[in-house]
Amino acid sequence: MEMNADDSLSKPYLMILILAGIAGAMDAVDFREYGVFTANQAGNLVLVWERLANDPALALLSLFSLLGCAVGIIIVILVRFRFPYFIKPSGSRSLLYVAALLLILTALAGRSLSGPLRKLTAGELEIGTTAWWAAALSVSSSAMALAVMGTIFVMVGSDRTQIIAGTGPFIDSVRFLVASAKTGNKEWLKKFKAIVWFPVAWTLGAAIASFSPIDRGLIATLCALSICVIAVASRRVESPT
DSSP states (O other), rough: OOOBBBGGBBSHHHHHHHHHHHHHHHHHHHHHHOOOOSSOOOHHHHHHHHHHTOOHHHHHHHHHHHHHHHHHHHHHHHHHHOOOOSSSHHHHHHHHHHHHHHHHHHHHHHHHOOOOGGOOOOTTOOOTSHHHHHHHHHHHHHHHHHHHHHHOEEEETTEEEEESHHHHHHHHHHHHHHHHHOOOOOHHHHHHHHTTHHHHHHHHHHHHHHHHHOHHHHHHHHHHHHHHHHHHTTTTOOOOO
């Protein structure tokens, strides 16, 4: 199940970096709107406890994001075990369309909200209200979409992809750079060049989304369309078997 983007995408490294930027963009706007991460699940593991006592409605949104992420991963794994087509390059690209559809659901579910929930004071958002359920659906579908993207391709060439991870590749970038400077070993420098662009792409996507004047729903829609463009533009001409 270690699917390699090299087998499925034209210009795989570039395409994976664009997907990482999309994940960063959605993580930024989801946090701006709901105070919840949908790519950085380690952050949600902190937020759920930090908010549980004083703001359980937002705390549960973090749980919905964690659940959505887990479901997205499970979907890709189980579908590939059940239907061999999705292990093939064409099937892997088809799963990108699934991620895009989930982001469209994210945009539609969020439309019923009147404003950013993160700006509400503790207790203003009540569990079980229409706004809360819309937020829960929007957050979980966003996390699910990003998890699907992150699980489709776990390798690009000889390196692991980092579509929805920020801290890990940042640590590795610094680690490889220091090791290269200390030892003069070009292999460390090669590893640094391979990994450093993932945190760059992720934070660049987040920066663009954060400073963009357009709302979250439109950003989610644009991200969905971008994923579809990647799936189409990166299509390989496969040899008949």
